[in-house]
Amino acid sequence: MAVFTPVTEDDARTLLRRYQLGELVALRGITAGIENTNYFLDTTRGAYVLTLFEVLTGEQLPFYIELMHHLAGRGVPVPEPQTLLDGTRLTTLNGKPAAIVTRLSGGYEPEPGxxxxxxxxxxxxxxxxxxxxxxxxxxxxxxxxxxxxxxxxxxxxxxxxxxxxxxxxxxxxxxxxxxxxxxxxxxxxxxxxxxxxxxxxxxxxxxxxxxxxxxxxxxxxxxxxxxxxxxxxxxxxxxxxxxxxxxxxxxxxxxxxxxxxxxxxxxxxxxxxxxxxxxxxxxxxxxxxxxxxxxxxxxxxxxxxxxxxxxxxxxxxxxxxxxx
Ligand SMILES: Nc1ncnc2c1ncn2[C@@H]1O[C@H](COP(=O)(O)OP(=O)(O)OP(=O)(O)O)[C@@H](O)[C@H]1O
Ligand SMILES: N[C@@H](CCO)C(=O)O
The missing domain is CATH 3.90.1200.10 (Aminoglycoside phosphotransferase (APH), C-terminal lobe)
Incomplete structure (x- = not known):
């Protein structure tokens, strides 16, 4: 399962204090994926995904996070990285670079037409x-x-x-x-x-x-x-x-x-x-x-x-x- 770095509910509450995303409602590890640690993170404001980056470094990550921000701002349907109180969109959690992005609806289609x-x-x-x-x-x-x-x-x-x-x-x-x-x-x-x-x-x-x-x-x-x-x-x-x-x-x-x-x-x-x-x-x-x-x-x-x-x-x- 794709939780390489565990995150507790207390960790998530502490993390949420750095954002304006409301209070923690639920935190659930995501089993799919092989690269990063991913959690579904529900708050009183909305549904998000918390990602802890296992391989990518703090130098490489701004490209991905800012690209998603750029595309979302132009109406392309991609997860929107959330901005911290300090104005950045990347933080650290349990020693790993981390970001919170919006959770998209829907599911993937294994047999697309x-x-x-x-x-x-x-x-x-x-x-x-x-x-x-x-x-x-x-x-x-x-x-x-x-x-x-x-x-x-x-x-x-x-x-x-x-x-x-x-x-x-x-x-x-x-x-x-x-x-x-x-x-x-x-x-x-x-x-x-x-x-x-x-x-x-x-x-x-x-x-x-x-x-x-x-x-x-x-x-x-x-x-x-x-x-x-x-x-x-x-x-x-x-x-x-x-x-x-x-x-x-x-x-x-x-x-x-x-x-x-x-x-x-x-x-x-x-x-x-x-x-x-x-x-x-x-x-x-x-x-x-x-x-x-x-x-x-x-x-x-x-x-x-x-x-x-x-x-x-x-x-x-x-x-x-x-x-x-
Ligand atoms: N923003 C999002 N909105 C909805 N679901 C998401 C979002 N991000 C991730 N997920 C869910 O989490 C799963 C794993 O995410 P992702 O594919 O990014 O993981 P990864 O470890 O980077 O995987 P990969 O092995 O594909 O590189 C996805 O299959 C999807 O179900
Ligand atoms: N899409 C890649 C996995 C990394 O996302 C593969 O199928 O090998």
């Missing part, structure tokens, strides 16, 4: 555009530099074919990043982890409403196309095989394109970017599986899922991005 995909795509495009003037720059900390630094530690755990796939894909990404085409792609703050479990929906299955995006703690400045590729590699696939489900993929991409049209450069980069997005999660899952951090007691995600997706994105032609 085209309507869910369209809402997710449309909202991601709105988020990209809304973040264009966000003033803080922080790279995607799980980007190419991290892949390069992490790959050598993984090779002892890979067989020959896996090692070859990792090396070949990484070489392709390094060549792409240095060739200059990457610099022409639209770029800015990106979520970088917009899997289906990070989007909440209200309404019914047939007629869903967007609740909002959560879990911005892998966000960073990156190409918007990478963000799209990460998303569709999760939203628009048959889970068992990783193959795209056409109706979902078309709904997702068309809805994004209707808000923020894809460029010619993005069309050309799409196959490489789908592989980049698969590689990113293959590497992080291999890392968590074989080299878990000491306090991590959770079942890690299956790395073979993203190995399958990467092989498919390497062997099969990529579906086209929508045209104007």
């Amino acid at each position: 085209p309507a869910h995909c369209a809402l997710a795509g449309q909202t991601l495009a709105r988020a990209h555009l809304a973040a264009r003037d966000f003033p803080i720059h922080q790279p995607n900390l799980r980007g190419l530099d991290w892949w390069k630094a992490t790959a050598p530690a993984l090779t002892p755990f890979l067989d020959t074919s896996q090692g070859e796939l990792l090396r070949r894909t990484l070489d392709e990404q390094i060549a792409f990043a240095t060739a200059g085409a990457a610099a022409k792609l639209p770029f800015g703050p990106a979520h970088c982890d917009l899997f289906r479990d990070n989007v909440l929906f209200d309404g019914t299955f047939e007629s869903p409403h967007m609740g909002g995006f959560i879990d911005f703690y892998f966000a960073g400045c990156d190409t918007w196309l990478f963000d799209v590729a990460v998303s569709v590699n999760d939203w628009c696939i048959h889970r068992a095989t990783g193959a795209f489900v056409r109706r979902r993929l078309e709904a997702w991409l068309q809805a994004y394109h209707a808000v923020r049209p894809f460029t010619e450069e993005e069309r050309a980069a799409w196959p490489v970017m789908l592989r980049a997005a698969a590689l990113r999660f293959w590497i992080s899952r291999l890392y968590d599986f074989h080299l878990p951090r000491p306090a991590q007691t959770l079942k890690p995600h299956d790395p073979r899922h993203f190995e399958r997706i990467l092989r498919l994105r390497t062997e099969q032609p990529a579906p086209d991005l929508p045209r104007p």
Whole structure:
């Protein structure tokens, strides 16, 4: 369960004195998630989520918290970080950096249909555009530099074919990043982890409403196309095989394109970017599986899922991005 650092009701009462959020009503640990400690925190003023950051540092966190603040202020549905009496939006609790954000309504959809995909795509495009003037720059900390630094530690755990796939894909990404085409792609703050479990929906299955995006703690400045590729590699696939489900993929991409049209450069980069997005999660899952951090007691995600997706994105032609 994702409570690495316990918080008592007394801790929460003391914490709430630093905010104007009323009195504690209820505090409940959240079992989902593998990165942070999360609690549902109900007060006399509203419903919130308390997060204690287990890995991210005080230097890295303002990017995520202020990005959510920026997006919420522009009407993008994301948790809104709450401001302390001292005017900041980050504090510490039990030795960990901590923040309180609004609790969004709804739940995630494990088997999304085209309507869910369209809402997710449309909202991601709105988020990209809304973040264009966000003033803080922080790279995607799980980007190419991290892949390069992490790959050598993984090779002892890979067989020959896996090692070859990792090396070949990484070489392709390094060549792409240095060739200059990457610099022409639209770029800015990106979520970088917009899997289906990070989007909440209200309404019914047939007629869903967007609740909002959560879990911005892998966000960073990156190409918007990478963000799209990460998303569709999760939203628009048959889970068992990783193959795209056409109706979902078309709904997702068309809805994004209707808000923020894809460029010619993005069309050309799409196959490489789908592989980049698969590689990113293959590497992080291999890392968590074989080299878990000491306090991590959770079942890690299956790395073979993203190995399958990467092989498919390497062997099969990529579906086209929508045209104007
Ligand atoms: N602002 C929010 N509003 C509503 N529910 C939330 C909110 N933040 C988190 N949750 C709930 O808590 C769960 C865990 O949160 P989150 O995904 O941010 O955790 P994490 O440890 O960072 O996870 P991950 O493993 O996805 O990186 C979510 O699946 C969701 O149910
Ligand atoms: N979305 C990531 C987990 C980190 O949020 C994965 O499925 O590997």
